[in-house]
Amino acid sequence: MATSSFDLLHNFLTRRRDANYHTRTLNDKELFHDRDVFFENYKEMNKSFKIYVYPHRQDDPFANVLLPVDFEPGGNYASESYFKKVLASSHFMTKDPSTADLFFLPFSIARLRHDPRVGINDIQDFIRDYIFNISHVYSYWNRSGGADHFYVACHSIGRSAMEKAVGVKLNAIQIVCSSSYYLSSYVAHKDASLPQIWPRQGDPPNLANERSKLAFFAGSINSPVREKLLQVWENDSEISVHFGHLPTSYSEELLRSKFCLHVKGFEVNTARIGDALYYGCVPVIIANHYDIPFQDILNWKSFSIVVATLDIPFLKKILQGISVEEYSILQNNVLKVRKHFQWHLSPVDYDAFYMVMYELWLRRSSSRIKA
Known part of the structure; x- marks a missing residue:
């Protein structure tokens, strides 16, 4: 009518x-x-939250995609690079996966998009192959089907990048700028919205x-x-x-x-x-x-x-x-x-980095699986 x-x-x-x-x-x-709950939880997060990042060497053929950038991020999709760069030097990092609350998948969607070896057309294949490799080299993905893993992406191409990696799309935590309820790939409460911020x-x-x-x-x-x-x-x-x-x-x-x-x-x-x-x-x-x-x-x-x-x-x-x-x-x-x-190369309490970490802390598994 x-x-x-x-x-x-x-x-x-x-x-x-x-x-x-x-x-x-x-x-x-x-x-x-x-306010009270937030500040109490924030203190606990700061004290105990641990992230394990899959390690990659400087001489890895895709080090440009998998490692933090060696420059100060800029542009419309800087949030993605800022997060990875700041996390790498933060006290949240652990080298002992048995102590980790979450596991970070460090590929950069924005950098994959601009890499001539990959580009827009082959991002889905790259992500599929990456998940296949870590699931065969490490045991952590297989224990939960990726439910205690996460990735960060600000470019809109990230909304379709997981189409050939169903475990990421359905199970892993997606911290993305393109956070629309219209998108079947975005699941509210499991996933979270990343603020898109010009530095x-x-x-x-x-x-x-x-x-x-x-x-x-x-x-x-x-x-x-x-x-x-x-x-x-x-x-x-x-x-x-x-x-x-x-x-x-x-x-x-x-x-x-x-x-x-x-x-x-x-x-x-x-x-x-x-x-x-x-x-x-x-x-x-x-x-x-x-x-x-x-x-x-x-x-x-x-x-x-x-x-x-x-x-x-x-x-x-x-x-x-x-x-x-x-x-x-x-x-x-x-x-x-x-x-x-606001992003800072040296994070400041309650800035964008810490707020994203808090969103992740809220989504951590209630029971940690021991190795």
Whole structure:
């Protein structure tokens, strides 16, 4: 049955009522779902959590894929390289597999994609062969069918890279940026969302600048959701939507906007949440069925707005309905939470590395199998 205009309006007003209730109670909300539990578990994780990484030599033909990078990661998929590089020198590493809570599969999807010997077409074969090899050389994979193993991937090609390694796809923990409930390869609660973050050092300047724009988005038109956003808001004076060259710098646009839009493209994930948080802009997430990073830990309602793709025509009403006081609470919480979305070569407590480790700690096996 077709939805009438009355039904659409009624549904919108109901969601707006719920949103008003949400913002009125922001003062009563913590940044964490349960702050005390998180901090207690975090201490235990830091003290006892152990990871075994399958060893590979520098002269391995695929050392570039299997070992940590020897440079500071950069670019849109830096999260993958940062995690592996920081883990390699962390106190979580163990050389004794009998003490390990989890086993790390250290292949890099991003580097496999750019390796001319592999490339996009042969990644699935590489992963299949890699799992075959470790399962015949070591006993650890076979004890659990890979359920106590994990890998990390930020590039979207990772969503199909395990098609010929069913044990990885169904059993292993997948820490991936392309964390959509639509994908059959992604299993919520078993897997976890990796934040896609452009690496930046230090705090941004001039956060106290006046934010004269209501909302901002810039990006390519690569999804029906973005097409709808462009169709409705391209010529609006308060919501800046750009699909092309920006008249000012990207950072300036983020700094002068109250809300920054994270809009689903080819995948649900982009680096725009990290961008918004870094520049003190309240993220607005328009990506249905997105398993938001660290949502097991953080209360996203306290520092962001989630808008259903169906409600894009009502976007201005939703954002204008947030009072000055409510916005101030949201933005203050953005400034508190952004430390969880930053990478450091030497990890800092509660930064992105430690938050990913905590997600892994939550997913460790309740009973360790002894060798």
